[in-house]
Amino acid sequence: MSQHELPSLPYDYDALEPHISEQVVTWHHDTHHQSYVDGLNSAEETLAGNRETGDHASTAGALGDVTHNGCGHYLHTMFWEHMSPDGGGEPSGALADRIAADFGSYENWRAEFEVAAGAASGWALLVYDPVAKQLRNVAVDNHDEGALWGSHPILALDVWEHSYYYDYGPDRGSFVDAFFEVVDWDPIAANYDDVVSLFE
Ligand SMILES: [Fe+2]
Structure with missing residues (x-):
């Protein structure tokens, strides 16, 4: 049986500063x-x-x-x-079009996603649901409680306290804002393209 290994970070440990230390x-x-x-x-x-x-x-x-x-x-x-020192901004292309179609607008999607990020004791996820054939926001406790079976994570934001408390204390919202300063939409859009190609 092959052993799982910790992947290397795709950037230096200090690359996300000042947003994440x-x-x-x-x-x-x-x-x-x-x-x-x-x-x-x-x-x-x-x-x-x-x-x-x-x-x-x-x-x-x-x-x-x-x-x-x-x-x-x-x-x-x-x-x-899903983060990069060159990140930030909004999605483009097919993912942007799908977010607008399924949530009404990017702003609508983000407002709902931020509610998920505030409510979850674990993760806020943007997922593709292949049954309903639509994007959804999901609030997950721990790593696996509240998952929607069959859905595929497109974007994953860790809101465990170990993710932000040292930098932001109890102000999780500032950490979520910081995440959006470094979010890298390119791999997220690639996830969307890969998953949709399987089901649509
Ligand atoms: Fe974590």
């Missing part, structure tokens, strides 16, 4: 994200061992650990990719 990016990537990679590998090893022995005393816990840590690993990987 080098200290927060370092802790967040090297400690928190690493812990989800390690937890996923550990849970998968437990499951593999239990299949061999037939002793399933620890299987239920490991199944939950796969979901928690797997979602943590996958969403953090997206989160890092």
Whole structure:
């Protein structure tokens, strides 16, 4: 079984300053994200061992650990990719057209997304729902509670306290504003194009 590995950041640790500090990016990537990679590998090893022995005393816990840590690993990987020191601005092209069609306007989408970011104890996600064939905002607790089955994350914003408290204290809204100063719409638009090509 292959081991999951922590991906390198696509920029330097201090590249998102002054919006997100080098200290927060370092802790967040090297400690928190690493812990989800390690937890996923550990849970998968437990499951593999239990299949061999037939002793399933620890299987239920490991199944939950796969979901928690797997979602943590996958969403953090997206989160890092969705920021850039050259980010900011608004989406363009097909994604912009779809946001306008599904939410009325970019401003309408962002206002709703910011509500999700304020309400979630985990993540605010822009997802593509292939059943309804539309974009949706989703507020997720932890990494996996409140997910809409079948939907594909297009944009992932981490609103766990480890994401902003050192920089902004309890003012999560300022962190969300800061995220939009560094958001990189190019990979988000590419996610949208890839997912839509599968279902439409
Ligand atoms: Fe995080």
